[in-house]
Amino acid sequence: MSKxxxxxxVIRARSLTKKYKDFVAVDGIDxxxxxxxxxxxxxxxxxxxxxxxxxxxxxxxxTSGELTILGKEPNNQGPEIRAHLGVVPxxxxxxxxxxxxxxxxxxxxxxxxxxxxxxxxxxxLLEFAQLTEKRNEKADDLSxxxxxxxxxARGLINEPEILLLDEPTTGLDPQARHILWDRLFRxxxxxxxxxxxxxYMDEAEQLxxxxxxxxxxxxxxxxxxxxxxxxYSSKEVVELRFGTDKNEGVAxxxxxxxxxxxxxxxxxxxYTDKGEALLTSIxxxxxxxxxxxxxxxxxxxxxxxxxxxxxxx
Amino acid sequence: xxxxxxxxxxVAIAEKRAKRPGASVYSGRAITMIERSLYxxxxxxxxxxxxxxxxxxxxxxxxxxxxxxxxxxxQDGSGNPVSYAAYIAPALxxxxxxNGALYDATWNVFFKMHFSKVYQVxxxxxxxxxxxxxxxxxxxxxxxxxxxVGFMAIAWPLGLVTSAWGLLAIPAATLIAFGFAxxxxxxxxxxxxxxxxxxxxxxxxxxFLFSGTFFPVxxxxxxxxxxxxxxxxxxxxxLVRSLMLGIIDISVLGHIAYFxxxxxxxxxxxxxxxxxxFMR
Numbered sequence: 072m073s074k075x076x077x078x079x080x081v082i083r084a085r086s087l088t089k090k091y092k093d094f095v096a097v098d099g100i101d102x103x104x105x106x107x108x109x110x111x112x113x114x115x116x117x118x119x120x121x122x123x124x125x126x127x128x129x130x131x132x133x134t135s136g137e138l139t140i141l142g143k144e145p146n147n148q149g150p151e152i153r154a155h156l157g158v159v160p161x162x163x164x165x166x167x168x169x170x171x172x173x174x175x176x177x178x179x180x181x182x183x184x185x186x187x188x189x190x191x192x193x194x195x196l197l198e199f200a201q202l203t204e205k206r207n208e209k210a211d212d213l214s215x216x217x218x219x220x221x222x223x224a225r226g227l228i229n230e231p232e233i234l235l236l237d238e239p240t241t242g243l244d245p246q247a248r249h250i251l252w253d254r255l256f257r258x259x260x261x262x263x264x265x266x267x268x269x270x271y272m273d274e275a276e277q278l279x280x281x282x283x284x285x286x287x288x289x290x291x292x293x294x295x296x297x298x299x300x301x302x303y304s305s306k307e308v309v310e311l312r313f314g315t316d317k318n319e320g321v322a323x324x325x326x327x328x329x330x331x332x333x334x335x336x337x338x339x340x341x342y343t344d345k346g347e348a349l350l351t352s353i354x355x356x357x358x359x360x361x362x363x364x365x366x367x368x369x370x371x372x373x374x375x376x377x378x379x380x381x382x383x384x
Numbered sequence: 385x386x387x388x389x390x391x392x393x394x395v396a397i398a399e400k401r402a403k404r405p406g407a408s409v410y411s412g413r414a415i416t417m418i419e420r421s422l423y424x425x426x427x428x429x430x431x432x433x434x435x436x437x438x439x440x441x442x443x444x445x446x447x448x449x450x451x452x453x454x455x456x457x458x459q460d461g462s463g464n465p466v467s468y469a470a471y472i473a474p475a476l477x478x479x480x481x482x483n484g485a486l487y488d489a490t491w492n493v494f495f496k497m498h499f500s501k502v503y504q505v506x507x508x509x510x511x512x513x514x515x516x517x518x519x520x521x522x523x524x525x526x527x528x529x530x531x532x533v534g535f536m537a538i539a540w541p542l543g544l545v546t547s548a549w550g551l552l553a554i555p556a557a558t559l560i561a562f563g564f565a566x567x568x569x570x571x572x573x574x575x576x577x578x579x580x581x582x583x584x585x586x587x588x589x590x591x592f593l594f595s596g597t598f599f600p601v602x603x604x605x606x607x608x609x610x611x612x613x614x615x616x617x618x619x620x621x622x623l624v625r626s627l628m629l630g631i632i633d634i635s636v637l638g639h640i641a642y643f644x645x646x647x648x649x650x651x652x653x654x655x656x657x658x659x660x661x662f663m664r
Contacts, residue, residue: 154398229394
């Protein structure tokens with residue numbers, strides 16, 4: 072076998088556009104998702120991530136441009152395409168009137184899967200989602216983290232090649248997030264292609280091989296998290312807080328001290344490759360921030376650089 | 385290297401269907417929606433379900449046997465004397481079919497559309513919007529038909545069915561339930577809030593009282609008769625009354641045609657609306 076590996080694009084979008092009346096939700100984006108990778112759509116609320124996901128699921132028809140999923144046309148092959156996909160919607164949308172196991176069985180039945188086959192599949196998924204003990208509880212009575220895991224288990228009932236997750240950890244506590252990330256890693260190891268939207272930078276860094284950063288329906292940048300940080304930010308960031316009314320004045324004095332400086336309402340960010348050294352020199356110059364912090368550069372900084380805005384506001 | 389796409393069972397099932405016309409809106413699995421409703425019904429409030437059945441029975445007791453005592457026999461459509469209870473029983477049977485169907489097709493559907501969002505989830509599986517429409521409407525009609533069977537189980541032993549044709553009142557009630565369920569779900573899909581939903585109830589009460597239920601529509605002036613006879617409940621009442629009293633003529637076919645049109649319209653509108661609401 073040759074070493075050059077041609078990657079198979081399972082999702083392909085060209086000039087993909089979605090308009091609702093006068094509002095352009097997705098504005099001519101191009102991207103490919105390759106088999107087996109974990110692909111992230113990153114951006115603030117209203118960036119067009121969920122709309123893009125809906126078009127992939129073929130529950131929303133594009134206004135113009137091209138879109139194929141596994142070579143199929145979403146406009147008239149919706150049910151066929153969805154048979155290949157697992158969908159984990161933003162707010163779980165569990166069937167709250169039903170028990171945990173009933174949620175899985177009924178969803179499997181929607182795909183036409185036979186009951187006998189589902190019997191073993193449901194057990195397997197309950198195990199995977201760590202919900203075996205909760206099988207007879209009403210979906211409504213589960214904790215947030217458990218509900219999200221049930222939503223993922225439900226999305227896996229048809230053994231999908233591509234799993235679409237819309238903001239998988241929004242609203243979960245840190246522990247629940249880590250359990251969830253672990254489950255998603257395992258799926259990736261099994262060869263499932265993951266497509267997820269998030270507005271959490273740490274999540275994108277943890278989970279995604281490749282991301283596109285979206286803002287106002289357009290793609291601002293594309294690459295691996297590390298590539299993007301290298302390209303659009305510095306190695307380290309010094310965060311300083313002097314108090315809301317003083318930040319602006321101090322920022323002027325600090326100009327020229329670092330490669331780039333960002334003034335936010337509550338803090339000043341200085342971009343540099345040598346954070347500790349910069350902080351020491353600032354303190355030596357007689358400035359006394361209320362708090363100071365040297366940290367690694369993150370995708371949050373990339374976003375700020377690209378759009379001039381913070382991600383979660 | 386291009387890896388061959390794995391053909392899973394779900395994919396094989398969807399692809400088999402894909403060659404048929406209409407595959408993008410209908411997968412032929414409306415039955416799975418009924419299975420879902422059965423699971424949900426197990427845990428729903430049985431008192432509410434039973435109350436819908438009891439209502440027409442109470443009307444039968446109060447009006448048929450209570451007020452009926454004061455009225456005595458009246459004349460049916462072809463001039464034969466009939467007890468007042470036997471006169472209103474068919475109307476109440478049609479009404480129970482309507483109530484049962486509308487209970488699910490209006491309020492329950494409204495809740496699912498706007499709050500529990502189960503339709504969005506169903507449409508992210510390989511079901512199409514017509515599966516959802518047909519599945520929900522079928523469930524509503526099952527409920528309507530069940531109510532009418534229950535009502536018949538009381539009316540028959542009381543001697544309120546005077547003709548053998550009366551047996552056909554059950555399929556007729558099922559047809560009526562199907563019609564109301566279809567139109568009910570279609571109308572509900574246009575409703576945006578609770579106030580608008582209350583208009584439905586506002587319309588139903590007068591229709592129940594004045595559709596030839598408790599007295600013949602011939603008491604109205606000509607022009608009002610025309611309007612009342614066009615109402616679906618009036619059509620249903622006439623249909624069931626013809627069968628239970630054994631007055632069979634060509635108008636029975638007219639009533640059946642009325643409900644068939646109602647079903648086709650309701651089902652088509654519901655499918656289109658589900659697409660417009662959840663697949664835009």
